[in-house]
Amino acid sequence: MTTTTSPEPPASAHPNRRDILLLSTAAMGAAGLAAVAWPFIDQMNPDSGTIAQGAPIEFDIAPIADGQIVRIFWRGKPIFVRHRTTEEIAAAENTDVAALMDPEPDSARVKAGKAEWLVVFASCTHLGCIPLGHQGDWGGWFCPCHGSQYDTSGRVRKGPAPTNLPVPPYRFASDTKIVIGEA
Numbered sequence: 478m479t480t481t482t483s484p485e486p487p488a489s490a491h492p493n494r495r496d497i498l499l500l501s502t503a504a505m506g507a508a509g510l511a512a513v514a515w516p517f518i519d520q521m522n523p524d525s526g527t528i529a530q531g532a533p534i535e536f537d538i539a540p541i542a543d544g545q546i547v548r549i550f551w552r553g554k555p556i557f558v559r560h561r562t563t564e565e566i567a568a569a570e571n572t573d574v575a576a577l578m579d580p581e582p583d584s585a586r587v588k589a590g591k592a593e594w595l596v597v598f599a600s601c602t603h604l605g606c607i608p609l610g611h612q613g614d615w616g617g618w619f620c621p622c623h624g625s626q627y628d629t630s631g632r633v634r635k636g637p638a639p640t641n642l643p644v645p646p647y648r649f650a651s652d653t654k655i656v657i658g659e660a
């Protein structure tokens with residue numbers, strides 16, 4: 478087993494548009510520009526009534542390109558849906574689990590046969606800030622509030638965050654659709 482502790486300097490703490498597509502009712506209402514830049518967002522955005530009720534939401538993952546992360550809301554909580562690259566999957570899998578702060582194999586955090594998709598709550602487990610994608614020494618997420626870092630499986634690799642980004646209940650309704658809120 479190899480580890481992915483090879484340090485590379487943290488990237489800038491500023492997200493870029495490739496990293497995160499913000500999908501929320503508020504974002505759609507406020508940012509017409511975003512709708513132009515990302516025309517598929519409207520199609521993907523869950524109905525606001527569904528969100529408000531906290532019911533399970535079906536989400537179309539087909540438009541999410543390799544390497545992209547989108548952020549959606551379920552029950553008022555932000556969730557990352559990450560389309561992992563081959564390299565990101567390998568980094569997540571080729572990790573010494575026993576050496577992790579919150580030991581958990583990557584296979585326990587993704588659905589069998591769907592390793593390219595990672596779905597995790599988007600709140601840092603320290604004090605709840607939203608981490609920045611594709612940043613930090615492990616290329617997963619970097620929390621700009623106090624410097625916690627997560628790997629490409631959403632596992633905490635550097636504190637003060639104590640635990641991994643939790644995986645919400647979800648299932649695949651098809652190859653291109655997930656339902657968040659149902660296991």
Ligand code: FES
Binds near residue numbers: 620622623625638
């Ligand atoms: S809230 Fe993320 S490190 Fe403190």
